[in-house]
Every structure is written in structure tokens, then in C-alpha cells.
Amino acid sequence: xxxxxxxxxxxxxxxxxxxxxxxxxxxxxxxxxxxxxxxxxxxxxxxxxxxxxxxxxxxxxxxxxxxxxxxxxxxxxxxxxxxxxxxxxxxxxxxxxxxxxxxxxxxxxxxxxxxxxxxxxxxxxxxx
Amino acid sequence: xxxxxxxxxxxxxxxxxxxxxxxxxxxxxxxxxxxxxxxxxxxxxxxxxxxxxxxxxxxxxxxxxxxxxxxxxxxxxxxxxxxxxxxxxxxxxxxxxxxxxxxxxxxxxxxxxxxxxxxxxxxxxxxxxxxxxxxxxxxxxxxxxxxxxxxxxxxxxxxxxxxxxxxxxxxxxxxxxxxxxxxxxxxxxxxxxxxxxxxxxxxxxxxxxxxxxxxxxxxxxxxxxxxxxxxxxxxxxxxxxxxxxxxxxxxxxxxxxxxxxxxxxxxxxxxxxxxxxxxxxxxxxxxxxxxxxxxxxxxxxxxxxxxxxxxxxxxxxxxxxxxxxxxxxxxxxxxxxxxxxxxxxxxxxxxxxxxxxxxxxxxxxxxxxxxxxxxxxxxxxxxxxxxxxxxxxxxxxxxxxxxxxxxxxx
Numbered sequence: 170x171x172x173x174x175x176x177x178x179x180x181x182x183x184x185x186x187x188x189x190x191x192x193x194x195x196x197x198x199x200x201x202x203x204x205x206x207x208x209x210x211x212x213x214x215x216x217x218x219x220x221x222x223x224x225x226x227x228x229x230x231x232x233x234x235x236x237x238x239x240x241x242x243x244x245x246x247x248x249x250x251x252x253x254x255x256x257x258x259x260x261x262x263x264x265x266x267x268x269x270x271x272x273x274x275x276x277x278x279x280x281x282x283x284x285x286x287x288x289x290x291x292x293x294x295x296x297x
Numbered sequence: 298x299x300x301x302x303x304x305x306x307x308x309x310x311x312x313x314x315x316x317x318x319x320x321x322x323x324x325x326x327x328x329x330x331x332x333x334x335x336x337x338x339x340x341x342x343x344x345x346x347x348x349x350x351x352x353x354x355x356x357x358x359x360x361x362x363x364x365x366x367x368x369x370x371x372x373x374x375x376x377x378x379x380x381x382x383x384x385x386x387x388x389x390x391x392x393x394x395x396x397x398x399x400x401x402x403x404x405x406x407x408x409x410x411x412x413x414x415x416x417x418x419x420x421x422x423x424x425x426x427x428x429x430x431x432x433x434x435x436x437x438x439x440x441x442x443x444x445x446x447x448x449x450x451x452x453x454x455x456x457x458x459x460x461x462x463x464x465x466x467x468x469x470x471x472x473x474x475x476x477x478x479x480x481x482x483x484x485x486x487x488x489x490x491x492x493x494x495x496x497x498x499x500x501x502x503x504x505x506x507x508x509x510x511x512x513x514x515x516x517x518x519x520x521x522x523x524x525x526x527x528x529x530x531x532x533x534x535x536x537x538x539x540x541x542x543x544x545x546x547x548x549x550x551x552x553x554x555x556x557x558x559x560x561x562x563x564x565x566x567x568x569x570x571x572x573x574x575x576x577x578x579x580x581x582x583x584x585x586x587x588x589x590x591x592x593x594x595x596x597x598x599x600x601x602x603x604x605x606x607x608x609x610x611x612x613x614x615x616x617x618x619x620x621x622x623x624x625x626x627x628x629x630x631x632x633x634x635x636x637x638x639x640x641x642x643x644x645x646x647x648x649x650x651x652x653x654x655x656x657x658x659x660x661x662x663x664x665x666x667x668x669x670x671x672x673x674x675x676x677x678x679x680x681x682x683x684x685x686x687x688x689x690x691x692x693x694x695x696x697x698x699x700x701x702x703x704x705x706x707x
Contacts, residue, residue, distance in 0.1 A: 171461075171462045260462070260464075261462045261463065261464040262412075262414060262461040262462055262463045262464065263463075263464050263468075263472075265461075266414070282461075284460045284461045284462065287460075290460065
């Protein structure tokens with residue numbers, strides 16, 4: 170079954186309550202997202218999901234040279250960063266988009282849906 | 298066998314059978330394979346039919362040939378880890394699954410090509426290629442895009458469909474209205490690009506595109522005969538296209554509806570359009586769902602095409618229809634068109650007041666309509682300015698010629 174990454178991006182700077190206007194909003198979003206995750210598990214779509222700590226907690230490692238280089242901060246200077254994600258299995262894109270719509274409502278954010286590479290794509294890259 | 302008869306038979310098969318062949322193959326193979334195999338089958342026909350004769354069932358012959366080509370291709374590309382998948386494709390039960398009225402392969406193909414996950418321009422290109430059978434150079438020419446860029450756009454769209462597992466199916470009843478709306482929008486865009494072609498080097502009217510849009514709408518109407526908006530769109534296109542012969546002057550100028558020689562209009566298309574509109578009126582009167590945007594636009598065009606003389610146009614009915622359209626589509630473009638009708642009923646000053654503040658400053662038709670109203674109101678300097686703005690914004694050569702003359706007459 171095809172796998173999709175459903176990712177949620179949010180502003181680089183977070184407010185006191187994550188990206189939510191008030192604490193109540195934040196708690197409600199957590200509850201709704203939890204309920205959505207339960208549904209994904211119950212209906213067999215769930216592979217993995219989690220939220221990420223703020224982007225400024227990231228460290229970039231470049232191990233391509235003789236000595237690894239560590240840089241404070243995220244890989245890209247960007248207005249928005251990945252805030253959390255789901256990995257789901259769904260029979261086709263229409264199902265994935267429907268689930269993404271529910272996830273978006275639950276977490277109060279826009280959701281990017283992107284298929285994982287499959288064996289075919291890899292083989293094509295190797296053959297090219 | 299005369300080469301002329303063979304050429305005609307191949308052209309007819311291409312026109313009538315292309316979508317069916319691609320759609321049948323898309324059930325078993327990916328879109329890329331389906332398209333290439335269909336194209337190869339036609340190439341084989343060009344080679345073989347002159348010697349062997351036209352087969353009794355050209356569509357069946359082409360489908361069989363295309364299927365063999367597709368299987369060859371899968372075999373060629375088959376790799377060890379795909380043997381299982383290959384076996385499935387090659388030995389799948391060949392008997393077509395039962396298809397009801399609505400469950401036509403071509404309908405699935407249309408919905409797949411117009412999937413909301415694709416960018417609008419990709420939907421248009423893909424629909425023209427996969428369902429309409431236009432070549433990539435033809436589509437590139439139609440939309441004034443480099444051939445290579447159009448090729449990439451189509452390839453990317455097909456790759457996205459494949460990577461994302463976009464389903465090849467007619468959407469569920471719950472999703473159908475929203476998805477169908479997107480399909481109708483694609484067809485209408487193709488039609489409009491044909492009817493008022495953009496681009497300084499393009500012909501002002503692209504009959505190939507209007508005809509293609511009508512052909513695809515007819516196909517959709519055959520597949521979804523009970524959908525009011527499909528009927529509406531088809532009727533709208535027929536009633537609009539019927540006026541095409543009267544629309545451009547010998548000197549390449551646009552002729553407005555009021556000034557057209559109505560004897561040049563295609564009566565057959567108008568009759569057919571009126572018949573479709575009457576059918577919808579009866580269906581609504583019998584308690585069917587209220588008319589949507591395309592049905593109302595078709596009704597407006599039916600009123601326009603009814604009288605023998607432009608002076609007999611029932612503007613009151615047209616404004617009434619625009620009022621209904623406004624209630625379901627309160628967009629500024631609808632407000633503009635309604636104001637044009639109001640100008641005929643209540644005079645240019647009333648209509649000009651309606652145009653005030655519409656956010657259409659970048660739209661040529663807004664300035665062209667304002668210019669005509671200002672002219673009628675005797676506000677010459679403002680009219681001249683509005684014509685100049687409209688000329689700068691239109692991409693259509695015939696419209697530019699018409700507006701320039703009107704301005705210079707002031």
C-alpha cells in the first residue's frame with residue numbers, strides 16, 4: 170500500500186502556546202489531533218506520527234569532510250519550518266487527501282501530502 | 298484501397314476512438330504506457346491499412362494493437378523484482394469488468410486528468426492530450442507555450458499521478474459535484490481560449506480549440522446525460538460558437554453581438570442549443586435541482602440568439618437571469634456582465650455606477666465595457682482613456698483592432 174508523508178509547517182517563531190493563539194486553543198488542538206491519530210490507528214492508516222520541537226532546537230551536521238562540522242540552527246533559513254508530521258498508508262491519493270483534510274482541521278494547520286519513493290522510482294534513478 | 302479513404306478512416310478513428318483506446322489501456326497500464334501505445338497503434342494503422350484494407354472494426358483493431366504494444370513495452374522494461382507485477386498485468390483477466398452507464402473508462406480518464414491535485418494548466422494539457430488526442434506540439438501551439446515546456450508539463454503531471462497513486466475512477470457520488478465542476482472549468486477554459494484567443498501572433502479565433510472543447514463536452518454529455526450543468530455547458534458552447542462566423546470582419550476586426558450579421562449564424566447549432574436549454578427549463582420546472590452557473594449562462598445566450606434583430610433582444614429577461622447568476626456566483630466578472638445588460642435597460646449612467654469599485658482593473662473587458670458606456674453617456678475624454686486601457690490589456694488581435702477604431706472615432 171502506498172505510503173504518504175503528511176507534514177505540517179509552521180512559522181519559524183512560535184508563540185507562547187506553540188502556534189496557537191491561546192492555551193485553550195492549543196489544548197483543544199492537541200485533543201483533536203489525538204482523536205485523529207486514534208482514528209488513523211483504528212482504521213489501519215497509521216504508520217507513525219509526531220510533533221517536532223521548535224526549529225531553533227535543530228543542529229545541522231555535515232559529515233562529508235574529514236571532520237564533521239556542526240552548525241547551530243535549522244538547515245534552511247526559512248519563514249516556515251516542519252512542525253510535525255504523519256506517515257500513513259492509504260490505498261490512493263484521494264483517501265490520503267481526505268485524511269489530510271481531517272488532520273488539517275484537527276491540528277489547525279495546512280498539511281502537505283507527499284508520496285514516499287517506491288522501488289520503481291529508485292530503480293528508475295539507478296537505471297537512468 | 299485509395300490512400301484518401303484510408304487517411305479519412307484513420308482521421309475518423311482518431312477523432313472517435315482515441316479517448317476510448319487510451320482509457321481502456323489506462324485500466325491496465327499507467328497513463329504514459331497507455332498514451333504511447335495508443336499513438337503507436339495509430340502509426341501501425343498508417344503503415345498497414347493501405348495494404349491490408351481498413352479493418353471492419355477500426356476501434357477494436359486499434360485497441361488490440363495498442364494493447365500488444367503496451368505489453369511489449371512492459372516486457373521490455375520488466376525487471377526481475379517486477380516479475381510478479383508483470384505477470385499480473387500480462388495475464389490479468391482480459392474480460393472487461395462490467396461497466397454501467399456512468400462507469401465508462403473514458404469518464405474515469407477525464408476525472409483522472411482533471412484531478413484537483415494537478416495544477417489547472419496541467420489538467421488542461423493532460424485532458425487535451427489523453428482524452429482529446431491532441432499532440433504535444435498542437436497543445437503547445439494552442440497555449441503559446443514552447444513545445445519542450447509543454448512536454449515537460451505533461452510528463453510531470455503523469456509522473457505526479459503515478460507517484461501519488463491518483464485513482465483511475467469516477468469520484469464517489471458525494472465528491473462528484475465538486476470534481477465535475479473542475480472538469481467543466483477545464484473544458485470551458487479550452488473553449489474560451491479558442492473563442493477569444495490570446496497572443497499577438499495567434500489567430501483571433503481558434504476554431505480547432507472551440508471544436509475540441511465542444512467535442513469533449515459532447516462526450517461528457519453522453520457519459521453523464523442527466524447532469525444539468527453538463528447540458529448547460531454544452532448548450533453555452535453551441536450557442537456561442539454558432540455566432541463565430543459573424544464575429545470577425547473581413548478586415549480582422551471583432552464585431553460585437555449587437556452589430557453582427559445574424560444571417561451568418563449557424564442555425565443548426567442554435568437550434569440544438571435552444572433545444573438543450575428548453576430541456577433544462579422543463580427539468581427545473583418538473584422539480585429538478587435549480588440551474589447552476591452554466592445553465593444560467595446558456596439561458597442568457599439563448600435569449601441573445603433568439604431574436605432576428607439585435608434591437609428585439611429581451612434585456613429585461615437577461616438582467617433577471619444575471620440576477621439569478623449573481624445569487625450563486627457573486628463574482629466581479631458576473632457583476633460586470635450584468636451591468637452591461639443594465640446599460641441596455643436603464644442607460645449607461647446607471648450601469649457605470651454599478652461598475653464603480655469593481656476590482657477588475659487588470660481585465661480588458663472591464664475597460665472595454667466602461668468605454669462603450671462612457672461613449673454613450675457622452676463622456677468622451679474618459680471614454681478615450683478607457684479604450685486605451687482596454688487596448689493595452691487585451692491579448693486578442695481582433696478585439697484590439699475593434700477598440701482602436703472605436704477610440705479613434707471619438
